[in-house]
Amino acid sequence: MKAKYIYKCLMIAFAALLLGSCSSPEVDSKFDENATDRLSGRQKELNDLLLSSADGWKAVYYTDSTQLGGWTHLFKFLPGGKVDMASDFTGKDGEIDTKTYQSQYNIQLGSTVSLVFSTQNRIHLLSDANNYPTAALLAKGYLGDFQFYYYGEKDGNIIFRTNRNGHFLRFVKATPKDWTDLPGNVPMIKNITGDMNSPLFRLLEINDGTATKNYDFSYNASARFGTGYSIDPAVNTSYDLALSFNPGGVYSKLPLDVKGQKLTDFLYDAPTNSFVATGKDGVKATIKYTNAPPRLTDNYKVTLPAAGAPSTAYGYIAANLSAAPTNSQLCMYLLNEINNASVAKVNRVQFTFYNNRTVDIMYSFTGGKATVYHRATVTEDAVNKTIILKHSLWHNGTSVIAADALVKNLDDKLMDPKGLYVTRESFRITYSNTIYTFTCASSSFRITTYAFQ
Structure with a gap:
């Protein structure tokens, strides 16, 4: 009993001491003071470092x-x-x-x-x-x-x-060089973003030392982020690149892993207007432009109605489609060129494809200018999956007329000797009509249209 009594007294005394220590204003004040001093020291340390x-x-x-x-x-x-x-x-x-x-x-x-x-x-x-x-x-x-x-x-x-x-x-x-080099990032940013005349499509080309595979490279210039998607539908592979810029090219924080080699630095190659990351033993990755869509489709066949079939029509309507994201910068430049040349403004650019392999391209306007039509023959290029339009005549709906000079620069793009790619888009704009785009095979021109059938 005596041992138990002594043990109990000791425990009571220890608890009282512990409670007294925790509630002591002197100890609390000392602890707070140390924490404040410690933070103040860190504050001075950081400021001294920065300076x-x-x-x-x-x-x-x-x-x-x-x-x-x-x-x-x-x-x-x-x-x-x-x-x-x-x-x-x-x-x-x-x-x-x-x-x-x-x-x-x-x-x-x-x-x-x-x-x-x-x-x-x-x-x-x-x-x-x-x-x-x-x-x-x-x-x-x-x-x-x-x-x-x-x-x-x-x-x-x-x-x-x-x-x-x-x-x-x-x-x-x-370093002083960092400050003088910073403006050198700008050309690299613009090289990968492109301008009005840059090809519309990008490829990520990966060579593992033995074979080359192409990926459709979707790049968001504002986000500085791109993803390469395999062009082969049987291959479910993609690569993300998170880019920052320097005067020599771009760096990706997300490495591109090719056969165990991690590629991060893409140097700009001016002659080819591409960015190249080079590894060992033939391993290489290239970001480059192309005028041809990475994935070619048979969408162009909608412009080739069979004999006896109804015509098909596709129209750019300025009131609804002028802000479509699929209109290229070059397309908008040429439309604005027409609109700024006189009181006449482009109201509609419409393709009507007939079952005899001809097309009428209609240009209609507001501002009192009469509608004009450019008739052309339509040739299928089944290899490159394009249609090629060749001039036949200009008319006003009833009579043959001279070529309309106001729309010449825009019309020349539609008459691209290398043809037009036709793409059925997956989105809608304002109405339920299917959206089709027409893209030049040799330039950055692309116009957005509604399907009217």
């Missing part, structure tokens, strides 16, 4: 490499909470502003120490919810942050973790 690099810091910011590429940012931190910043972000208008802008930053104390870019600058373009690169990111923007949690220094780099999704972001010491 320590004479040429600032560089970060290639991938906000989410599963669906977005990367954006290069340069920061020069200055006393007084100021920062000079530049980036290669592409604006809504397609322009890329690499100029340097000054704003404010501060280092906040919370559960940890964080770097906050407190006034508007280039980094905020990635966090603007109203500016989003894909439909999936509606109201989410580019998933970017302007607050970064400090995790420490490693190998001379500053390591942060993003506030929004917890990804690590590394600030690397910048």
